[in-house]
Amino acid sequence: MPTLRFKRYLRQLTRITYLPFFIILFASLCLIFLFTYQDQFFKQDFQTSEISFKSDEAKSKLFYKNINIKVNEFRDKKANEALYQDEKIELEKKWFKPKKPVEIAINVENISRINDDLSHLRIKGTIDAVWDKQQSFNNLGISNNTPLTDRAKDDFLKDAKLNFTSAEEQRYVKEGSIQESNNSIKSTYRFEGNFPLIRDLRKFPFDKAIWEIKLSHPLNAAVFRPELKNLKKNKIPTFINAYKVQKTTCLDNKKNNYCSLIAINNDSEIESARTSISVYGNLVRSPTASFHRFILPIVFGIIVLALVDQVITKDKWDIKLTTPPTILLTFIFLQTGYHSQLEQISYLTYLDQIYLIGYLSCVLMLINAIISKGDWFKKRTNRIKRTKYTRNIRICFLFINIILPFALYLIF
Numbered sequence: 001m002p003t004l005r006f007k008r009y010l011r012q013l014t015r016i017t018y019l020p021f022f023i024i025l026f027a028s029l030c031l032i033f034l035f036t037y038q039d040q041f042f043k044q045d046f047q048t049s050e051i052s053f054k055s056d057e058a059k060s061k062l063f064y065k066n067i068n069i070k071v072n073e074f075r076d077k078k079a080n081e082a083l084y085q086d087e088k089i090e091l092e093k094k095w096f097k098p099k100k101p102v103e104i105a106i107n108v109e110n111i112s113r114i115n116d117d118l119s120h121l122r123i124k125g126t127i128d129a130v131w132d133k134q135q136s137f138n139n140l141g142i143s144n145n146t147p148l149t150d151r152a153k154d155d156f157l158k159d160a161k162l163n164f165t166s167a168e169e170q171r172y173v174k175e176g177s178i179q180e181s182n183n184s185i186k187s188t189y190r191f192e193g194n195f196p197l198i199r200d201l202r203k204f205p206f207d208k209a210i211w212e213i214k215l216s217h218p219l220n221a222a223v224f225r226p227e228l229k230n231l232k233k234n235k236i237p238t239f240i241n242a243y244k245v246q247k248t249t250c251l252d253n254k255k256n257n258y259c260s261l262i263a264i265n266n267d268s269e270i271e272s273a274r275t276s277i278s279v280y281g282n283l284v285r286s287p288t289a290s291f292h293r294f295i296l297p298i299v300f301g302i303i304v305l306a307l308v309d310q311v312i313t314k315d316k317w318d319i320k321l322t323t324p325p326t327i328l329l330t331f332i333f334l335q336t337g338y339h340s341q342l343e344q345i346s347y348l349t350y351l352d353q354i355y356l357i358g359y360l361s362c363v364l365m366l367i368n369a370i371i372s373k374g375d376w377f378k379k380r381t382n383r384i385k386r387t388k389y390t391r392n393i394r395i396c397f398l399f400i401n402i403i404l405p406f407a408l409y410l411i412f
Contacts, residue, residue, distance in 0.1 A: 056263035056278075063264045063273070064097070064225060071095045071140060071222050074270045078141070098138045101227035102131040102156055106213055106279040108258055114241040119199055119343050120165040121211055121240065124192035126175065128229065129156045133183045137224050140270070152219055154178075157189045163214040164193040197283075201342065203409070204349040205290035209243065212280040221264050221273035228260050228277070242290065243283040257281055294351055297334060298358050301327045302401050305365045309394070320369040328362035331355055353408045357400050364400075368393045 063070075072095050105128045113122040131137075133153045139146060151159055155178060164170045170193030179186040199209040217224075236257055238245055250259035258281035265274045308323045335355045371389050 056261060060262040060264045060275075063221065067097050067222055067225075068095065070270050071097075074140065095140070096138070097222070098225050099135040100132040101225045102129060102136050103227050103229045104129050104215070104277050105229035106215060106260060106277065108213070108236060108279060108281075111211070111236050111240050111245075111281075114197065114243060115194070116241075116341055117343055118165070118194075119197045120194040121197050122169075122193070123195050123211070123213060124171075125190075125213075127157060127160075127189045127191060127215060128186065129188075130184065130186045130229070131156055131224075133185055135183070137219075139223055140220060148219060149223060152217075152224070153185075155187050156185075156217075156224075157187050159219075160189075160215050160217045162191055162193070163195060163212070163216070165196050166194050169193065201345055201349050202347060204342070204351055205285055205294045206287060206350065206409075207285050208246070209283045209285075210280055211283065212278055214276050214278045216265075216274060216276040218274070220271070221275040222270060224275075226262050226275055226277060228262065239286070240283065242285050242293075244286050246282040246284045248280070248282045294338060295354065298331065298354055301331060301358060302361055305361055306397070309365055309368060309397075317369070317372075320372070321366070324362040324366040324369065328359060331358045331362070350409060354405060357404055360400055361397055364393050364397050368397075 075095055106125065107128070108123060108125040110124050111121060115121065131153075137149055137153060139149055148159065155174075157174075162172055170191075172189060172191045172193075175188045175190045195211060195213050197209050197211050199207060201207050236245060245257055247255040247257065248259050249255055251261060258279055260277065260279045263276050263278060265276060305324060305327060308320055335352070338351065368390050371386055371393070
């Protein structure tokens with residue numbers, strides 16, 4: 001009677017051993033379907049509050065709102081330090097900001113060639129500027145005819161600089177001739193080059209990125225008042241390498257492929273304040289491509305581990321013992337390969353965490369294979385312990401492969 005009860009107990013435990021495999025298989029098929037056919041499920045809308053652009057725009061508005069007070073305080077200070085009476089009288093006069101703005105528009109025509117290793121992408125487009133030669137500039141000091149201001153009156157964009165990441169294959173040239181009507185002047189420049197791609201790789205390969213074009217001018221921020229013109233709605237590619245162009249919610253709550261803003265550098269000091277005009281947009285790595293390229297090989301590795309664990313015959317024990325180390329080495333090779341495609345970073349990515357789960361799974365299945373050998377579990381009580389050990393290992397294997405990946409994604 002005790003022998004029959006023991007055999008019945010062993011049969012019940014044997015049935016339980018097949019459960020992890022089927023759960024792993026079902027979960028894997030669900031993941032494959034989800035990432036392959038439900039790509040829109042992962043669609044994200046990145047608000048401008050996620051980046052620093054919103055605060056930059058607020059600072060620039062505050063700067064120009066109080067510009068008259070700040071500049072006059074600066075001029076009063078300079079008047080007290082003036083050595084000549086004429087200079088002091090001139091500085092004590094009230095200063096007013098320029099009556100007319102310098103209208104600027106940065107239009108993106110194409111985005112291409114993302115370099116993952118150097119974190120930049122190639123962008124080409126045009127920059128338009130319209131200003132009034134007499135009423136768009138007002139210097140801080142006595143004279144309103146400094147060399148830099150004079151050049152800006154003739155061609156505002158000539159001294160402007162773009163934030164190219166490298167000098168290779170960059171272009172910033174005037175397109176056509178300057179158009180002048182009365183005192184209103186229009187200038188157009190064409191640009192093409194590599195621009196920074198700001199990325200947070202903590203959730204790689206489901207990460208997002210922000211590209212930015214920044215136009216800066218050496219003129220003091222108070223000398224002219226920039227104003228953004230309406231952007232041309234040029235069509236840009238939907239996919240750029242492994243990334244998808246994501247609609248961006250701009251500061252006016254409208255969605256576009258890219259947005260623009262005005263930022264002030266060193267806004268606390270009038271004398272050193274400089275203005276920059278930025279255009280930025282969001283990119284998100286394609287979930288479908290990322291899953292099939294980076295995650296699917298790990299998923300199939302886990303399925304093989306769960307399948308080989310079902311081998312119970314002693315003549316196939318060598319397969320059960322050698323499979324986990326083989327898959328472990330495969331995971332190491334795959335992880336090294338993907339690291340070679342990214343820039344050097346100081347933190348672990350989400351994919352690194354998934355590989356860690358894969359390593360733990362291989363170690364657990366190797367321990368389980370050694371325990372299930374059975375030669376050192378000849379006594380009935382020891383065989384019961386062996387069965388409990390293998391059951392607990394399979395439960396741990398099931399937990400770290402089903403629950404842990406989603407928990408890590410939410411934590412990140």
